[in-house]
Amino acid sequence: MRILLIGNTGQLGWELERTLASLGELNACDFPQIDLADSSGLRQFIRQCQPDVVINAAAYTAVDKAEIEPDAAQAINAAAPGVLAEEARQIKAAFIHFSTDYVFDGQKSSPYLEDDPPNPLNVYGRTKLAGEQAVQRAGAAYLILRTSWVYSLRRQSFVTKVLDWARKQSSLKLVSDQVSSPTWSRMLAEATSQLISSAKSDLYGWFIEHQGLYHLAGSGYCSRYEWGQEILKLDPQPGEQVTQSILPALTAEFPTPARRPLFSALNCDHFYEEFSFKLPDWRLALKLAMESA
Ligand SMILES: NC(=O)c1ccc[n+]([C@@H]2O[C@H](COP(=O)([O-])OP(=O)(O)OC[C@H]3O[C@@H](n4cnc5c(N)ncnc54)[C@H](OP(=O)(O)O)[C@@H]3O)[C@@H](O)[C@H]2O)c1
Secondary structure (H helix, E strand, C coil), rough: CCEEECCCCHHHHHHHHHHHHHCEEEECCCCCCCEEEECCHHHHHHHHHHEEEEEECCCCCCHHHCCCHHHHHHHHHHHHHHHHHHHHHHCEEEEEEEHHHHHCCCCCCCCCCCCCCCCCHHHHHHEEEEEEHHHHCCCCCEEEEEEEEEECCCCCHHHHHHHHHHHCEEEEEEEEEEEEEEEEEHHHHHHHHHHHHHHCCCCCHHHHHHHEEEEECCCEEEEEHHHHHHHHHHCCCCHHHHCCCEEEHHEEEEEEEECCCEEECCCCHHHHHHHHHCCCEHHHHHHHHHHHH
């Protein structure tokens, strides 16, 4: 099986490169070797590689910067996934793409289902939603995995930022009114590889059978304040912390260029019903991630 992974230096892509390596002949690439903003280059690249499965872990993920660079976000998050899906269809390759909880407006009070109406609040969310729709229109054998609050310990993430702040500030203020499901990039990568392994020899047929959009995030949910408390509790070097107190704050106290949904936890039951596994509870995953650091 020939696997093309796009975005192998990102949080998720880095883990995917490691979990996919034993599944087949892996071609892992990132910008500038491949540029999602260059659709004709992208088409040419796929035609040359002739993969059996294309996995797109690349995206324009700078949520605030996207507000001032909407065209770049649109090209990378909205147009490129459609191009990849069209090319995958032409060569009968399966296609896996990732999307975000930020397609929702956060007004719901229970975890979002796949068919809850999206209503993104910012450019990033709007372009990611357009990317989902482009993939769905292209007619490829696809899986879209919508995930949330992805973190890694090797690239800057909320977890590494909290650990860093805890070494510099005596008091930390973290928002308690933004709630979602923290997702360790390694567990998401392992789940993705497990899906490809499940397909066995008829990869394309298996993808057609299971094609669709699924929520896949760490089980359970918490606020950023609760997440931060747990990060400090599980810190592998607690002796380095100088933080004496960690205080809840409101999103309104920290204005950012992009608005964020307040409640965007994802209900992952549909994924579980279809594939019979789920990601572990976010606290357990965080503990395992911290132990791996
Ligand atoms: N991070 C989150 O909290 C979160 C939450 C929900 C969903 N997601 C989704 O999950 C997926 C993986 O996210 P992540 O956190 O792993 O992202 P990430 O760490 O920001 O990695 C994104 C990757 O895309 C690459 N990239 C950016 N522009 C590119 C271009 N024009 N051509 C080719 N590659 C390009 C980046 O390269 P450079 O580093 O060189 O820019 C980087 O390697 C994305 O689809 C994202 O939307 C993420």
